[in-house]
Amino acid sequence: MILRRLGNKKVVAHKIIPYFPPHEIYIEPFFGAGGMFFNKPKAKYNIVNDLDSEVFNLFQVVSLRKNELEELFLQMPISEDLWRYWKVTKEEDPLRKALRFLFLSNYGYMGKPETLHFRASNTSKILYENLNKTHEFIFGCLFMNVDFRDMFKKISLRNDADKLRAFVYCDPPYLDTENNYESGFTHKDSEDLFKVLIESGYRFAMSEFDHPFILQQAKERGLNVHIIGEHKNLKNRRTEILVTNYKNHLSLFDN
Numbered sequence: 001m002i003l004r005r006l007g008n009k010k011v012v013a014h015k016i017i018p019y020f021p022p023h024e025i026y027i028e029p030f031f032g033a034g035g036m037f038f039n040k041p042k043a044k045y046n047i048v049n050d051l052d053s054e055v056f057n058l059f060q061v062v063s064l065r066k067n068e069l070e071e072l073f074l075q076m077p078i079s080e081d082l083w084r085y086w087k088v089t090k091e092e093d094p095l096r097k098a099l100r101f102l103f104l105s106n107y108g109y110m111g112k113p114e115t116l117h118f119r120a121s122n123t124s125k126i127l128y129e130n131l132n133k134t135h136e137f138i139f140g141c142l143f144m145n146v147d148f149r150d151m152f153k154k155i156s157l158r159n160d161a162d163k164l165r166a167f168v169y170c171d172p173p174y175l176d177t178e179n180n181y182e183s184g185f186t187h188k189d190s191e192d193l194f195k196v197l198i199e200s201g202y203r204f205a206m207s208e209f210d211h212p213f214i215l216q217q218a219k220e221r222g223l224n225v226h227i228i229g230e231h232k233n234l235k236n237r238r239t240e241i242l243v244t245n246y247k248n249h250l251s252l253f254d255n
Contacts, residue, residue: 001038001134002062002127003055003105009035009171009207012240015228019242021203023167027155029148030171031055038137043167049144049151054101056145059138061098066135072099073128078107083116102127148172149192152200168197168204175211177238187213194221203246210239218243 009016010033017040026043028036031050050056061069072095076082086104091097106127109117144151148170157163172193173185194217197204208214209231218225224247228240 001034001130001137002102003033003058004108005033005035005105008033010039011035012228013039016205016207016242019205019226019244020169021167021246023165023203025157025162025166027151027166027168027202028170029151029168030173031059031143032171034059034134034138036169036171038134042137046141047144047155048141049146049148051145051147053145054097056143057094058098058101059134059143061094062131062134063138063141063143065095066131068095069098070128070131072096073102073131076103078103078124080116083107149196152196152202163201166202168200168202170197170204170206172206172208174209175213177209190214190217194218198245204244206243208241208243210241214241214243 013036016036020040024044026037026040026046026048028046028048031037031048032052032055034048037046037048076099082103086100091100106123107116107118109115144154146154157166170193172189175185175187175190190213193206197206198221207228215225224244226242226244228242231238231240
């Protein structure tokens with residue numbers, strides 16, 4: 001809603017949400033730009049997480065200090081000078097750190113802090129209007145800042161009945177694709193994610209491309225794979241899939 005990030009689920013959220021089971025507790029280990037969170041009906045309780053301190057700080061500031069961020073945003077010049085300065089200069093103050101991240105993410109080509117990019121649409125106006133909407137959605141959510149391997153260890157539900165009311169959606173960095181993560185997601189990371197999700201005991205869904213390694217991992221674990229649609233660009237054509245540990249639609253591995 002206020003971040004431009006590679007892999008943002010905003011465009012395909014409407015295709016994925018129908019696969020989600022009813023739930024009162026929503027858990028998301030890879031929040032990113034919140035493309036799914038901001039486009040689905042908000043659950044009664046929400047626990048979201050992102051290891052990226054820039055993402056975590058931004059949404060903490062939007063949740064708790066939105067008015068101060070708005071005031072700074074309105075004073076911010078959209079200039080090459082500021083772009084060059086913030087490309088090489090990090091901020092320690094949470095407010096200025098959040099503003100820098102918003103600037104580099106929203107005014108950079110494809111959400112990357114490489115080149116200042118002006119679009120025909122009024123980016124500043126849209127971003128300003130979306131700050132209030134983002135605040136309303138994120139306020140009251142529990143936002144964590146840990147590695148996905150540690151997230152579930154830190155979540156304590158009262159009983160097994162609560163676990164049945166919960167649902168986990170994962171949108172990790174896709175294997176062998178360009179993403180916003182410095183080191184990328186490895187085969188070991190993917191294996192660990194499958195392991196963590198299965199051992200958690202929650203119902204879960206995970207977005208990915210139809211990467212042979214992911215399909216093999218899903219098949220070995222008896223999980224369901226659902227076709228969401230095709231992604232096309234000049235370099236390749238990939239199929240978006242959703243891996244789940246529950247059945248509510250025909251999957252690739254159904255007999």
